[in-house]
Amino acid sequence: MTAYVSRLLPSQEAAELLDLTREIADGTLAPRASADERAERFPRDVFRTLGRAGLLGLPYSEQYGGSAQPYEVYLQVVEEISARWASVGVGLSVHTLSCFALAEYGTEEQREKWLPDMLGGELLGAYCLSESHAGSDPAAMRTRARRDGDAYVLRGEKAWTTHGGHADFYQVMARTSDDRTRGISCLLVPAESNGLSADPPERKMGLTGSATATVRFDDVRVPEDRRLGEEGQGLPIALAGLDAGRLGIAAVAVGLAQGALDDALAYAKQRETFGQPIAAHQGVAFLLADMEAAVDSARATMLAAARRKDAGLSYGRQASIAKLVATEAAMRVTTDAVQVLGGAGYTRDFPVERYMREAKVMQIFEGTNQIQRLVISRDLVRPRTEPSHHVLRTAQPEEPQA
Known part of the structure; x- marks a missing residue:
């Protein structure tokens, strides 16, 4: 627990x-x-x-x-x-x-x-943006949706699709013209569509309970009324969604790090060496303290970005910072959790080795951490368009806490 x-x-x-x-x-x-x-x-x-x-x-x-x-x-x-x-x-x-x-x-x-x-829970979704040649550069996508009367004919493939082969619907970004940034549209594609298929799941280092697969569209007909937004608006929709998605992955990373810390702490309290729990040894105690500081700092960064979103403020840079900070923290904390458990942590008898494997991909998906640094640095140097101060309503002291 x-x-x-x-x-x-x-x-x-x-x-x-x-x-x-x-x-x-x-x-x-x-x-x-x-x-x-x-x-x-x-x-x-x-x-x-x-x-x-x-x-x-x-x-x-x-x-x-x-x-x-x-x-x-x-x-x-x-x-x-x-x-x-x-x-x-x-x-x-x-x-x-x-x-x-x-x-x-x-x-x-x-x-x-x-x-x-x-x-409502009966339908599970998947998000199709990346392609094998167009991961960090979504504008380079080649999957195409050709107009044919009152429908689009969708052809191409999307890589690294979470829930690929298990989802009930796919939100798909596809090229509807050759314009690099204004030629992409967003389609909501039912999983039962003729011509839609998924490859066997990727054999991954971690997150093996999450199916990740290439999804193929072989002349899939998608009615025009399943286009979301205007034709050519797909890339802005995708980028707006990724800001929110990065906060989601930051939250996953914080949770993963918290789980690793909890397991390491529990083990350190009960494992004894030299007549006392290893948590009483300064070398382990300080390692646990650093893990707690990393988790708490990552959580605070994530929530600060979320509160900007909730207040209707721009939060793209803060979402990238949260994703960067939280996933780097998860990698560090899970690695340290293995260290706290020593040889036991390197075995599959304890879950911390799995946590360490799972943490690695957090630095890669929803935009690699190198891409997050690019987003952050570009935003830092652009002209400011917002006032430097905002007054936000805060919870009253008598409101419940948990």
Whole structure:
């Protein structure tokens, strides 16, 4: 069981939501995580459980089946889940991202028609942007959607698709003209579409309970009314979604690091050398202190970015900072957790070796950390368009805390 993290939350509803999340995470996720990861088994039923508990549509409008929770709360839910099972935390983040274009850019008719089922738990989403030759440069994509009457004919392939082969719908970015940045459109493609297929899952170092596969589109017909936003608006939609998605991955990384710290601390308290627990030895105690500082700092950075988003302020640079800081911290903390356990940590008898393998990909997906540094540095040198000070409403002291 993961140690209780003291949190400042904006409402009693949020506190109850975090309690529900911990109950599901400890009772349903934690007992089976290691076995499913070893078997490389995708836990489709877990996402139905999360959906029925109302956890798959947290940041979206109640009108369409969401919970209208601020990102500050949603990310802490992702973190709690990821502390027990990172593959499921990643899946929750990706599903939320796959609903983004419809929720933010769809017409009212489109939202009413499709969003309730997407947020309700029965349908699982996937996000198709990257291609084998176009990962960090999405404008170089080659997947093409050709107009044919009142439909698009979609042809190409998308790499590194989380939930590939298991998803019920795919949010797909495809080229509708040769214009590099204004020639990409966003389509919502049902999984049962003729011509849509998925390769066998990639054999990955970590997150083996999360299916990642290349998805192929062989002349898939997509009705025009499944285009989200205007034709040619796909790249701005994708980039806006990635800002939110980076916060999701930051939350997964914080949760993973917290889980590693909890396991290392528990082991250090019970493992004895020279007549006392190894946690009493300064070398181990200071290592644990550094791990706690890294986790707490990463969480604070993530929540600061989320609160900017919730306040309606620009947050792209802060999302990149959060993703960078949290994933670097996760790599460092999980590596140190293995060190605390010593030889035991290098075996599969303890989960910390898995945490270390899972942490590595956090520095790669949703934009590599080199790309995050590029985003941050470019934003630093551009002319300022916002005032330097903002006055935000804050929770009153008497509001509940958890």
